[in-house]
Every structure is written in structure tokens, then in C-alpha cells.
Amino acid sequence: MKISFTINGKAQTVETDENTPLLWVIRDRLGLKGTKFGCGKAACGACTIHIDGGAVRSCSYAAKFAQGKSITTIEGLSKGKDLHPVQQAWMEEIVPQCGYCQPGFMMATAALLDKIPQPSDDDIDENIVNVCRCGTYYRMRKAIHRAAKIKQG
Ligand code: FES
Ligand code: FES
Secondary structure, three states, X not given: OEEEEEEOOEEEEEEOOOOOEHXXXXXXXXXXXXXXXXXXXXXXXXXXXXXXXXXXXXXXXXXXXXXXXXXXXXXXXXXXXXXXXXXXXXXXXOOOOOOOOXXXXXXXXXHHHHHOOOOOHHHHHHHOOOOOOOOOHHHHHHHXXXXXXXXXX
């Protein structure tokens, strides 16, 4: 099946099995390796991307559903050389340890801030349910609050 979509602002058409998880189209066909594979069953969030502005776990999203959609991956989060507030806050709080889970967390956070510009700790607990095996949750929470402040200017 041919599937056409926009990814990080660029139109793409790929030929793939319609039920292939979008994660593998992104990583293996388009070479965008920032989106990670963790559990493969929508449980960890390492594969989080944006589809039409909302956070989606791409390991469990069939490629056929991407037809006509606008996709953003971690590679497209910044606008040119300008870091996204989430990326800036992540650097300032020195959040990552091994780093593997971090793109998924940053994508989930960026989507949360679009929905709730000043999230409370409860909002964060409710919405950011990704898994970090290095346990960076404390720094991440600080970075989410900092990103909200940066975004508001
Ligand atoms: S790899 Fe997709 S949620 Fe874990
Ligand atoms: S920083 Fe290592 S898994 Fe999260």
C-alpha cells in the first residue's frame, strides 16, 4: 500500500504493508532514528511522536492510519536552529541519563504543554506516563515546569 503524509514539514510517500507499525516506517524507511523502540506494545512511550499535534505511540499505530496526516518526530521538534522550549528546559535541567527514553518524554511533554500550558504536578502525573529505566523522573518534572515558563515567555 502507498501511504502519503507530511513528516517534519516534508511530504513523503512510502510503499509498505498497511499494518506495519508507523515506528518502523519512521526509523527504517525514513531513517529518522530519534524515535525509539522500547516495549512495542504502547506501554513505555519511547516511540512517542505527534500526529496532527497529539502525542501518539507509534509502535502501536498502523501505517495505514497515517495517510494524509501531519507527523512530527523529535527531529522536527525545534524550528530550525531555535530549540523548542522543552529541549531548552531539558538541557538546562540536565535531565537525561542514558538518554534512550528522552525523545519520547520530550514529545509527550511538548504535546502536554500545547494542551495545558501550565501543568500542575497532578496534570504531569496524569499525562506523562512514559517509562524511564534510569529514573530521571525528578529532573523531568522540574524540566516540564521550566519548559512551561520558557514557553510562556
Ligand atoms: S515502544 Fe511504543 S510504547 Fe513502548
Ligand atoms: S534516561 Fe535512561 S531510560 Fe530514561
